[in-house]
Amino acid sequence: MKLIIRIASLIVGILFTTFCVAADSLKINGFVAQGIVQAKDSNFVNDDGDVSVKLTEIGVNSAYRFNSSLRMAGQGVYLEGGNRYPDGFRIDYLFLEWQLLQTANWLIKTQIGRNKNYHWLYSSTRDVPHTRPSIVLPQSLYFDVFRDVAIGVDGIVLLAQTDNKWGEWDFNFSYGNSKISDEQKENLLGTYASGKLAHDTDTQISVYWRPSLSKFQYGLSLLDADFSYKQGDSDTLSSGEETSQRIMFNLLYQGQNWEVASEVMRERVIVENLLFPGFQSDLTAEGGYLQAKYFLSSQLTLLARLDIYDRDRRDRDGSNVQTLSQGLVPGYFGLMDQATTGVTWKFAKNIQIQAEYHKVKGTARLAPIFTPNTILNDSKYWDMWAIQLMYWF
Amino acid sequence: MNQTRLHLFLALLVFSSCLLFVAFSVGSQVPEVKVVVNPSVDPKDLSVEQIRRIFSMRQTTWSNDQTITVYVLANQHQTHQVFSTQVLGMFPYQLDRIWNKLVYSGLGEEPIKLQSEEEMLERVSQKPGAIGYVAQPINVDKINVIKVLEK
Numbered sequence: 001m002k003l004i005i006r007i008a009s010l011i012v013g014i015l016f017t018t019f020c021v022a023a024d025s026l027k028i029n030g031f032v033a034q035g036i037v038q039a040k041d042s043n044f045v046n047d048d049g050d051v052s053v054k055l056t057e058i059g060v061n062s063a064y065r066f067n068s069s070l071r072m073a074g075q076g077v078y079l080e081g082g083n084r085y086p087d088g089f090r091i092d093y094l095f096l097e098w099q100l101l102q103t104a105n106w107l108i109k110t111q112i113g114r115n116k117n118y119h120w121l122y123s124s125t126r127d128v129p130h131t132r133p134s135i136v137l138p139q140s141l142y143f144d145v146f147r148d149v150a151i152g153v154d155g156i157v158l159l160a161q162t163d164n165k166w167g168e169w170d171f172n173f174s175y176g177n178s179k180i181s182d183e184q185k186e187n188l189l190g191t192y193a194s195g196k197l198a199h200d201t202d203t204q205i206s207v208y209w210r211p212s213l214s215k216f217q218y219g220l221s222l223l224d225a226d227f228s229y230k231q232g233d234s235d236t237l238s239s240g241e242e243t244s245q246r247i248m249f250n251l252l253y254q255g256q257n258w259e260v261a262s263e264v265m266r267e268r269v270i271v272e273n274l275l276f277p278g279f280q281s282d283l284t285a286e287g288g289y290l291q292a293k294y295f296l297s298s299q300l301t302l303l304a305r306l307d308i309y310d311r312d313r314r315d316r317d318g319s320n321v322q323t324l325s326q327g328l329v330p331g332y333f334g335l336m337d338q339a340t341t342g343v344t345w346k347f348a349k350n351i352q353i354q355a356e357y358h359k360v361k362g363t364a365r366l367a368p369i370f371t372p373n374t375i376l377n378d379s380k381y382w383d384m385w386a387i388q389l390m391y392w393f
Numbered sequence: 394m395n396q397t398r399l400h401l402f403l404a405l406l407v408f409s410s411c412l413l414f415v416a417f418s419v420g421s422q423v424p425e426v427k428v429v430v431n432p433s434v435d436p437k438d439l440s441v442e443q444i445r446r447i448f449s450m451r452q453t454t455w456s457n458d459q460t461i462t463v464y465v466l467a468n469q470h471q472t473h474q475v476f477s478t479q480v481l482g483m484f485p486y487q488l489d490r491i492w493n494k495l496v497y498s499g500l501g502e503e504p505i506k507l508q509s510e511e512e513m514l515e516r517v518s519q520k521p522g523a524i525g526y527v528a529q530p531i532n533v534d535k536i537n538v539i540k541v542l543e544k
Binding site: 027029031059061063068073074075093095097102104107111116118124125128130131159161163168212213254255256259295298 | 460500
C-alpha cells in the first residue's frame with residue numbers, strides 16, 4: 001500500500017510539472033526526492049538498522065495573488081522518513097497574506113492560517129531537499145522527533161523588512177499552536193502513553209541583520225512553547241505540563257567559494273508531573289553546529305559539519321542521567337554529537353544527487369525522548385549514511 | 394571531559410574564523426551590464442541597495458503602487474553572473490537561495506527566468522512596471538536604462 005502511495009505521488013508530481021510548463025499564468029512549483037538511508041546501531045530511521053528507502057519527500061505548492069496587497073499560498077507534502085517523523089500527506093502551509101505597508105524602505109505583512117517557521121536558518125524549507133545543506137539536518141536544533149511541532153504553527157505571523165544605513169533587517173513574529181498526532185506523541189513520550197498531548201501555545205520572535213553590502217548575516221531568535229498532557233486509560237504517564245524556552249543565535253557567511261553557517265542555542269525545558277505525580281525537572285540544554293560548504297564548481301559542493309548537543313549544561317557527560325535512573329539509562333542519553341561530511345552534485349538543470357555520512361556519539365535526540373529506548377539504542381557510537389536524488393520545478 | 398568538549402568547540406570556532414578570511418577576486422574583463430526598465434517606470438535612477446532589494450523580491454511595487462515584474466536570465470548565463478556579482482554585489486547562489494526560500498515557504502514569488510537577452514529586452518519593453526538587465530546593445534525603443542547610483 002505504501003509503495004502504491006509512493007508511486008502515485010511521484011506520478012502526481014510529474015503531472016504537476018507538465019501542467020506547470022503548460023500554464024504560464026498559474027504559479028505552481030514543487031519537488032520530488034527519493035533516497036536510501038541506513039542508521040546502524042540506533043533506531044533513528046528504523047528499529048532493525050537495515051538499509052531503508054524511507055527517504056521520500058514530495059511537495060507541490062501554489063500561490064495566487066488577489067491584488068497587490070492580498071495573496072494566498074499553500075503547499076502539500078508527502079513524506080516518508082521512517083522513525084524520524086510521521087509518514088503521509090499533510091498540508092505544509094496554507095495561509096492568507098495581507099500586505100499592511102510597503103514604502104521605499106519598509107515592507108510589513110501578516111499571514112493567517114498554517115504558517116511556516118521563518119525563525120531559523122533552514123526551518124522554513126527543512127522538507128525541501130534541494131534547499132537544505134544536507135539530507136539530515138543537525139539534530140541539536142533541527143530535531144526530527146520534534147519536526148511536526150517545529151515546522152510551523154496554526155495561527156498568525158507578522159513579518160517586517162526594512163533597509164537603513166546599517167543594512168537589511170528582517171523582524172519575524174509568530175503565535176499559534178500545532179496539532180500533535182498519535183505517532184508524534186509516541187516519538188516524544190513512548191508507545192505506552194495513551195493520553196492526549198497538546199501543543200497549547202507557541203510564540204517565536206526573530207531578528208536578522210545583513211550589514212550593508214556585506215557577505216555576513218546575523219540572526220537571533222527566541223521561542224516559548226507550552227505543552228500539556230492529559231492522562232489516558234491505563235496510562236503509565238500522568239497528566240502534566242512541559243515548557244520549552246529557547247534562545248538561538250545564528251551566523252551565515254556567503255563568499256565566492258565558501259559558505260559558513262553556524263547556529264547555537266540554549267534551551268530551558270521545564271517538566272511538571274507527567275512522568276509521575278509530583279515529578280519536577282528544570283534542565284537547560286545547549287547545542288549548536290558549525291558548517292562549512294565549499295563550492296568546487298557550480299555543480300559540485302562539499303560539506304563538513306560538527307554538531308554538538310548536551311541535554312543538561314550542568315551534566316554534559318550525562319552522568320546524572322545514569323545515576324538518577326539507577327543505571328537503567330546510560331550516560332550517553334544525555335548528549336548527542338554528530339560529525340557530518342557530504343557531497344552534492346547538481347548534474348542537470350533542477351536535478352541533483354546528495355550523499356552524506358554521519359558519525360554520531362550519544363543518543364539524546366533519538367525517539368522516544370521522555371522514555372529512552374535503551375534496548376534499540378544500546379551503542380554510544382553509531383553511524384549513518386544517506387543518498388538522495390532530488391528534482392524540483 | 395567537559396573541558397575537552399569545550400576545547401574542541403573553541404578549536405572549531407578558530408578554524409571557521411580562518412575560513413572566513415579566504416580572499417576572492419573576480420576577473421576584470423567583464424561586459425558592462427545595464428539595468429533596464431519599461432518606460433512606464435517612474436524612477437530614472439536607483440541606488441545599489443534599491444536594486445538589490447528589488448531583485449531579492451523585498452520590494453514588489455514601485456513608489457506609485459505599480460507592481461514590479463522582475464526578469465532575470467538563467468543562472469549559467471554570463472550576463473546574469475556579471476549582473477549578480479558586479480551590480481548587486483551578490484553571488485548567483487545567494488540569489489537562488491533567497492528565491493528558493495520565497496517559493497518553497499510561501500513567502501513570495503521568484504523572478505521570471507528568461508533564456509536570452511533578446512527575450513529580456515522584448516519582455517521588459519512590453520510589460521508595464523518591468524525591470525531586467527542586459528549587456529548587449531539596446532536596439533529596442535520602449536526601454537529605459539536606469540542610472541545606478543553608487544554609494
